[in-house]
Amino acid sequence: MESSDKSGSKVAALTILFFQTNHGMPKGMGRMIEGGIKEHQNLERFIASSADIAPKDQIDLMARCWFSLTPGRTEAIQHEYVDARSGQTETVRITGSGEHGIATIHDQDLLIYAISQWIEAKRKGLEPSRRIHFTPYQFLAWMNREPGGGQYQRLKDALHRLKMTSIQTTIRSEQGKRSRKRIRQFSWISEWEITEEKGEIRGVEVVLAEWLFESIQDFHVLTLDKRYFDISGSVERWLYLYARKATGGPTGVWKETFKSLYQKSASQQAYKHYASTLRKLVKKNDLPGFRLEHVSSAQGKDMLLMERTEKRGVIEAKNPPAQEAQLVLIERSPLEEAWENVLELLRKQVGADQVKAWLERLQLGELVDGTLTYRANLKFVADWVETNFKHKMEAAWQSIGHPVTSVRIETKGRKSAA
Template identity: 40%
Template sequence: MSRRLITPSERSKLDPFVVVTGDASPRDQRDLMERPFFSLGKAKRTTPILYEAGGARVEVYAVPEHGMATIWDADVLIWAASQIVEAENLGFKTSRFLRFTPYQLLMAIGRQTGARDYKLLKGALARLQSTVIRTTIRQNEHWRRHQFSWINEWEECTTREGRVEGMEFVLPDWFYRGVIDRSLVLTIDPAYFRLTGGIERWLYRVARKHAGRQKQGWLFDIPHLHAKSGSLAKVADFAFDIRRIVLRQPLPGYRLRIERDGRRELLRILPARLSTGPVDGAVETLGTSGVTAIGTSGVALSGFRECRGQLTLWPETAIPGLNLESNQESNSSLLLGDVENISTRRQRKPDAVPESNASDTSFRKSGFTADNTSEASRLSFGPKPGGTK
């Protein structure tokens, strides 16, 4: 009889990055903003996403038990990226192995913190772990395809009464490398988490990535947008959803406008305000509102305090002190081959797009989907810290 080989957990090989605060500006990873990696509907999707443009290929596969990870589930990845970038900016050491409390995560992405929300979070983690991605993005000439899941493994820490006190998960190397490279990360408006529709959430990420803060914005052909979305809806139904979004103008920081070029229908995305950008001009002086001097209320002048190790929920893995020499951040633009602003090249013929009979438009206002979370429903749930069961 052969002996079964037990593979050790990946967590045993990584130093944990313990998240002790949820206060971090939300940031998104550029590759995830530009290409179709997630289902835009809350109904269980098992139909794969197959997308190729500009030499880059994306394939996303789901298992029938959980379905494909949704764009609401992607909030977990946005939160993780935000925490990693914030810690790196402050000089803390990070890793792919995150420890945190679910209360921190849910509060940061604008969700409720009741027992049902903890249950939905576990369903999201199950979908993120079971969804398989194959892509050629960011691969060199010798390695053509990378395969991974959004979360390699995850676990929760509970009390004897079933109360959830902490969680931990391991991110894939492909995603982590795309986050610590600051040129591949963009800040997003916190109001993004309040968008309720799958298409409008996806459209905001496209707007932030392509239109950015350009005065002329960005112009898209509707069939091209449909292909970039990975939507299962027909092109005509997708176009109808886009027109309804244009009427409502829900995207924070952007205005949408339908344009025509003969029989072609186009969507122009224009920046409305700089709600997520850095300060462009330097502050020259400290204003005093007419006061001739600034008092110190009898407090002696103090210097900067020594940066000590950060308090954590796991005392044996305290985060080391600050390294103030490595806190630079860059949001420099990358020119990617599968993106084209057709406002400057309108004579090109739009790509042909296959149609499907299913629709992924969602009108439910809750966060993570509760559909088909069979594994998550068998887990025990506890209240938020200080709350009730």
């Protein structure tokens, strides 16, 4: 079903079919899952759209690599680190079956597809469920890939690996007051089903992890460049996702040691080979939307400088000072990450210079009953934003589907304008 927006462009509408599995369900439309876990019952069936929806990924999956960079990996992926914001230790442990191995970073494309569909549905005021239905053609066309050529078999293999990969983590495991001892275990896919006709897959239906689904409720996602799917190398793919998250600050620049990137990527390569791969990527310098540069720390350690090119008007000098310090990656709140998505929209609408001059100077406050408060250091800044950008900011928040209904600008703890 299609509808036209004010600009005349056609937007494919998302639809949700309600398949009740207990009673009142039309004959032949769904079934109870024998032996299924209670939370898997009574799931609505979400129908994916074939619209050109911007790809989005879950933020926790971008901070460290949760997927194998090589096919057939059976060695566990493990991360343990101290959250710089909370000071608490977070853990991740990912294992796979001996037959299928751990899901790969290319298998992650299916999760990115589902997340992107969910966010678009919420933006349109719909309520998707974890059970999502799509055709292989929709999935492949969305990534600008031609069907055939083994794509259907690769999709089947990806479904197997996503189902058989097991994740244990303390990240976002809070329930009420956060309990640091609470560990959640899940698979990327709880169950899946395919419909075949004459040897070809006609439809795919999957139930994705509740842990993943919960994260979209507070828009814990970032928008990706559609060219991400053109990246063939696994290390390069993960580096793009990490750079997209790490450079989310106002400067759009991030520096990190090769050794730290190596550890966060969970690569099975020897470090010297991984470092060589990073140097080659710097030489190619074709990561979509980023400039890479090899710099050195004060101690002479190899570091990678990542810069989002869309956040600057002119390319800076190629040789910054050699004395570079390791930065600490602060995990931002979902509201802060959503504000980054809003800023991206506003850069396209009012220009990057205007956003940098006025909006990036605002301090994000609290969200109460749909009203989001910002604070400015100077009254004239607050007044200018109130007059020139307030309505655009509200529209941008609403366009991403976030429950912000109004914006208030304050200065030095006082409202500059109602």
